[in-house]
Amino acid sequence: MNQTVVTSQPVVREKEEVVVNDNHWVIQAEDLTKVYKMGEVEVHALRGVSFQIAKGEVVAIMGPSGSGKTTLMNIIGCLDQPSEGEYLLDGEQVSNLKDDQLASIRNRKVGFVFQSFNLLPRASALANVEMPMRYAGVRQNLREKAQQSLELVGLGDRIDHRPNELSGGQQQRVAIARALVNDPAIILADEPTGNLDTQAGDEIMSLLLTLNREKGTTLVIVTHDPEIAEQARRIIHIRDGLIDNHM
Ligand SMILES: Nc1ncnc2c1ncn2[C@@H]1O[C@H](COP(=O)(O)OP(=O)(O)OP(=O)(O)O)[C@@H](O)[C@H]1O
Numbered sequence: 001m002n003q004t005v006v007t008s009q010p011v012v013r014e015k016e017e018v019v020v021n022d023n024h025w026v027i028q029a030e031d032l033t034k035v036y037k038m039g040e041v042e043v044h045a046l047r048g049v050s051f052q053i054a055k056g057e058v059v060a061i062m063g064p065s066g067s068g069k070t071t072l073m074n075i076i077g078c079l080d081q082p083s084e085g086e087y088l089l090d091g092e093q094v095s096n097l098k099d100d101q102l103a104s105i106r107n108r109k110v111g112f113v114f115q116s117f118n119l120l121p122r123a124s125a126l127a128n129v130e131m132p133m134r135y136a137g138v139r140q141n142l143r144e145k146a147q148q149s150l151e152l153v154g155l156g157d158r159i160d161h162r163p164n165e166l167s168g169g170q171q172q173r174v175a176i177a178r179a180l181v182n183d184p185a186i187i188l189a190d191e192p193t194g195n196l197d198t199q200a201g202d203e204i205m206s207l208l209l210t211l212n213r214e215k216g217t218t219l220v221i222v223t224h225d226p227e228i229a230e231q232a233r234r235i236i237h238i239r240d241g242l243i244d245n246h247m
C-alpha cells in the first residue's frame, strides 16, 4: 500500500527548501510564468504561480476561461516549458530540460485525460492503452498490462472495441486506462467530464477518486463544475494567470 500524506491547504515554504528532493511532494512549482509571443504581442498567460502538491492528493483547478488553467496543466504535464520559474516533478528538476528529455519524463511520470478523450479512432481499446508503453520503450507483456489496466476501469469485456463502438463514458474509461498504464506519478485531467452527461460524468469522477484511494494516484483535475471541485480535497483558483484563493 502507498502511504500517502494529504494536505488540505496550500503549503507555503521557503524558496531554498523547494530545491531539496523531498519525496513527499510530487509537484513543486515556484514562480512559474508563461509568456506566449504572438509576433509583436505578448500574452502573459501565467504571471508567477507557486504551489506544491503532495503525493496522493486530489486537487481541483478552477478559474474563468482564459485564466491559464490549460497553460498550467501543460507545464505540469511536461508538454510545455515555463518562460521562467522552477518546476520539480516527482523530485526531478524539469524547468530547463530539452524537448527529448521532457518527453521522456512525461512518458514515465504523467498520465493525461482530456475532455475530448483523444483516442486513436482506428485502434482497439487494447491498442490505445498499449500506446504509452510503446512510447516509453516498454517491450514486454504489453498486451497483459493493457488488459489489466482496462479491467481496472471495468472494461475487461470491451478490449477489442474501437472508440466508435464504445459509449462516451466508456471511451473516457479507455483514456483513464491509458493514463494509468505506465503507473504515473500523477494523472492530469483537463475537464474530464466536460463531454459527458451527468451520469457518465459522475461515474468517471468516482472511478478517478477510487483510483486515488486504492492506488494512491495523485490527481489534478481542471473543472468548471463546483460539484466536481468539491470532491477534491483542495481547490486552486486561478485568475488572470495568478493563484487567487479568495474567489
Ligand atoms: N499557444 C498559445 N499561443 C498564444 N496564446 C495562448 C496559447 N495558449 C493559450 N494562450 C492564451 O493564454 C491565455 C490562457 O489560456 P489557457 O488555455 O491556459 O486558458 P484556460 O484557463 O485553460 O481557459 P478555458 O477554461 O477556456 O480552457 C489565454 O489568454 C489564451 O488566449
Ligand SMILES: [Mg+2]
Pocket: 069, 070, 071
Ligand atoms: Mg483550458
